[in-house]
Amino acid sequence: MATVSEHPEKAAAYIADRSRSRWHDGALWFVRSKRDRMAHSLPEWERLRSTASQIKAHTIANLPEILQQFEANAKARGVHVHWAADAQEHNEIVLEIVRKQNATRVVKSKSMLTEECHLNPHLEANGIEVIDTDLGERIVQMRGERPSHIVLPAIHIKKEEVGETFAKYLGTEPGASDPQYLTEAARQHLRSKFLEAEVGITGVNFAIAETGGFVVCTNEGNADLGASLPRVHIACMGIEKLIPRLVDLSVFVRLLARSATGQPITTYTSHFHGPRPGCELHIVLVDNGRSRIRDSDEFRSALGCIRCGACMNTCPVFRRSGGHSYDAVVPGPIGSVLSPAADTKQHRSLPYACSLCGSCTDVCPVKIPLHHQLLTWRQQIASQGLLPVSKTAAMRAGSMLFQHPRIYALAGALGRRALRWLPKSWIYNRANPWGLDRDLPEPPVESFRSWWQTNRQGTSVDEGMKSKGAKNGK
Numbered sequence: 001m002a003t004v005s006e007h008p009e010k011a012a013a014y015i016a017d018r019s020r021s022r023w024h025d026g027a028l029w030f031v032r033s034k035r036d037r038m039a040h041s042l043p044e045w046e047r048l049r050s051t052a053s054q055i056k057a058h059t060i061a062n063l064p065e066i067l068q069q070f071e072a073n074a075k076a077r078g079v080h081v082h083w084a085a086d087a088q089e090h091n092e093i094v095l096e097i098v099r100k101q102n103a104t105r106v107v108k109s110k111s112m113l114t115e116e117c118h119l120n121p122h123l124e125a126n127g128i129e130v131i132d133t134d135l136g137e138r139i140v141q142m143r144g145e146r147p148s149h150i151v152l153p154a155i156h157i158k159k160e161e162v163g164e165t166f167a168k169y170l171g172t173e174p175g176a177s178d179p180q181y182l183t184e185a186a187r188q189h190l191r192s193k194f195l196e197a198e199v200g201i202t203g204v205n206f207a208i209a210e211t212g213g214f215v216v217c218t219n220e221g222n223a224d225l226g227a228s229l230p231r232v233h234i235a236c237m238g239i240e241k242l243i244p245r246l247v248d249l250s251v252f253v254r255l256l257a258r259s260a261t262g263q264p265i266t267t268y269t270s271h272f273h274g275p276r277p278g279c280e281l282h283i284v285l286v287d288n289g290r291s292r293i294r295d296s297d298e299f300r301s302a303l304g305c306i307r308c309g310a311c312m313n314t315c316p317v318f319r320r321s322g323g324h325s326y327d328a329v330v331p332g333p334i335g336s337v338l339s340p341a342a343d344t345k346q347h348r349s350l351p352y353a354c355s356l357c358g359s360c361t362d363v364c365p366v367k368i369p370l371h372h373q374l375l376t377w378r379q380q381i382a383s384q385g386l387l388p389v390s391k392t393a394a395m396r397a398g399s400m401l402f403q404h405p406r407i408y409a410l411a412g413a414l415g416r417r418a419l420r421w422l423p424k425s426w427i428y429n430r431a432n433p434w435g436l437d438r439d440l441p442e443p444p445v446e447s448f449r450s451w452w453q454t455n456r457q458g459t460s461v462d463e464g465m466k467s468k469g470a471k472n473g474k
């Protein structure tokens with residue numbers, strides 16, 4: 001059974017390194033700012049978002065029919081189509097295809113689905129070498145880490161640390177951290193892996209039901225090499241990656257790169273429509289809990305996610321606490337919606353890794369109401385009794401306070417006095433992490449309630465509000 005993962009503890013460990021946390025915050029804010037400039041440069045941006053949202057809602061509502069249409073058209077193009085109910089089935093299907101080729105060397109471009117299914121360890125346990133070919137993913141693979149971001153998998157690693165990793169695994173100059181030099185070393189290393197590989201695995205950004213084809217977007221061209229050099233190409237996709245028509249693709253391609261990295265388009269937008277002559281193309285369609293999310297009125301629209309990462313780049317919690325603090329394949333706001341759907345108890349803390357500021361919802365190119373869904377998760381987690389005692393006790397105390405005006409007034413009066421009279425060390429210490437970076441404002445001498453009563457000549461707040469409303473003609 002998976003252990004319960006607590007975001008606050010992991011976030012605290014990351015934030016303890018103040019300069020790294022600030023650097024990470026700044027790096028992601030830079031990407032978010034580029035996204036804003038790109039979005040503002042398109043007058044039709046909001047119309048594109050609405051159209052994308054409607055296309056995804058239509059696709060998810062009609063998913064069985066659209067999937068069947070895709071399967072029929074893909075097969076007509078000579079593609080082998082496989083269906084996997086869960087991660088284990090997906091991994092076994094991929095392994096069987098690889099084994100049929102007597103292959104032992106696989107190159108893989110970025111695919112969050114294969115991360116979700118833990119494909120690499122499965123293949124490696126069966127004697128297959130898997131090389132991630134996206135530069136960021138290769139860096140984290142060498143370091144034995146998982147990606148910390150769905151678009152920028154190594155965003156948590158500084159160039160000096162990349163230099164150390166490459167010196168250890170690729171034999172580059174110790175201490176070298178020039179990005180140009182390191183990228184060239186990675187290029188040479190990966191080129192030989194591409195040439196040796198017998199099977200190439202890619203993800204899928206969009207699969208088009210009307211044509212039976214699919215599209216993979218990268219900035220490095222690694223998916224193209226991985227799909228073109230080996231004789232066998234396996235494309236792994238979640239069933240939600242479909243769009244109905246080819247004409248719909250333009251909407252998503254315009255939104256994806258602008259939202260993800262602030263580019264007008266990804267450097268490579270590669271279309272695959274059937275195998276090359278003498279080669280094989282396989283598509284593995286994976287459910288792995290997606291049908292369950294589709295059945296849920298509250299979270300269905302989360303299946304529209306196009307994995308652009310914009311919600312992560314804008315999230316004040318993600319930027320400061322880092323992707324690994326979520327302990328989930330997909331971190332950030334969308335991960336905090338999807339992960340509890342897979343295992344509510346294990347990921348119970350994620351919907352609380354959120355200030356409910358709504359910035360994620362504002363930037364989402366497919367208009368997923370992320371912060372509303374996070375709030376709904378909080379309600380469901382509380383009603384399932386999954387909250388830790390510390391949180392439920394605090395909630396109960398707060399609820400009791402707000403239900404009893406006299407106790408609330410007394411607590412306020414005591415609090416104001418305590419803040420004025422107690423030594424600072426009693427207020428700002430390890431028991432009050434909120435106060436590590438912030439000072440409370442000077443407490444007022446009297447509460448708003450007592451000010452009101454004085455200035456309203458003894459009338460109660462309720463009466464005062466009523467008389468105020470009457471004066472306003474309400």
Ligand code: SF4
Pocket residue numbers: 259304305306307308309310311312334360363364365366367368370
């Ligand atoms: S939820 Fe929206 S903003 Fe976040 S990754 Fe998905 S599409 Fe992008």
